[in-house]
Amino acid sequence: MRKSPLLRGLVAASIAATLTCLAPGAKAQVESFKIMAPANAGGGFDTVARVLADALRASGQVKSVTVENKAGAGGAIGLAQFINTEKGNPHALIVAGAVTAASIEANKSPVNLSMVTPIARLMGEYNVIVVPPSSPIKNMKDLAAALKANPGAVAIGGGSAGSVDHVMVALIGETVGVHSDKVNYVAFAGGGEGKAAILGGQLTAYVSGYGELVDLIKAGKLRAIGLSADTRQKDIDVATLKEQGVDVVMYNWRGVFAPAGITDAQKKQLVGMVEAAMKDPSWKTRAEKLEWLELYQPADTFKAFVESESRRLKDVIGKLKLN
DSSP, X not given: OOOOHHHHHHHHHHHHHHHHHHSTTSOOOEEEEEEEESSOTTSHHXXXXXXXXXXHHHTTSEEEEEEEEOOSGGXXXXXXXXXXXXXXXXXXXXXXXXXHHHHHHHTTOSOOGGGSEEEXXXXXXXXXXXXXXXXXXXXXXXXXXXXXXXXXXXXXXXXXXXXXXXXXXXXXXXXXXXXXXXXXXEEOSSHHHHHHHHHTTOOSEEEEEHHHHHHHHHTTSSEEEXXXXXXXXXXXXXXXXXXXXXXXXXXXXXXXXXXXXXXXHHHHHHHHHHHHHHHSHHHHHXXXXXXXXXXXXXXXXXXXXXXHHHHHHHHHHHHHTXX
């Protein structure tokens, strides 16, 4: 029996819809999606989550994306909530990175990144140390001298206790001859509060990703005294710590993870969605403006990297005795 034109059309539409959902990198027919930024608004996790959300929408992967902020313990509190509430949900991601891995180790967290599904490493950025423009500290030599003279009087702010910011400050202290437990590190749960503190003169110095502070640096509201890169960056007019005699190199990577319990097909679809979003002009434009490093890794390569990085940070934190 011949199918009617209407029936043939419905069958064709159904097959097309199925292929669209299953084809890697194809536009996903997802009505709503959520991304958790495990920190307060204004910081690196939040920025990455919102740039990715915009790119997912702009590239046609999803119709609606909600970004949820859940701060605490360098991302471990948000990670715990994500693990407990999103298991098996193929329409949810959490942003995590070196800060998360370090904080998990420093705080002896009961949750870790092995409890979620790596989807992609997205980007990275070097940290920068800034001071108020009126500060007598002009460079890393001045900061080192102040630390050695009276470490307790030098308040250096950054991300959560045990974060990459904290590890970097501790390493700087150790390198210039000040034991890590003597360094006066002030932890903030979100970038917004930290920036307010350094702008308000409540800190001697502040450490964060360069992209989070570049606008304030270029506007002359903060002065950059050191970048954590291994060599001078052609597009960033800031001397490295290394070239100023402080041999510390560190970059902060960030990626996205899905809940545990998703299928291989759902994981593959998420990888395709993220790849498509990162190729969209909205992602590329913001990434360039924020001067992010291109560090993309797909799921399986990213998984191996996370495992290796977690071991490395555990070793560093153990030696520094941050907890």
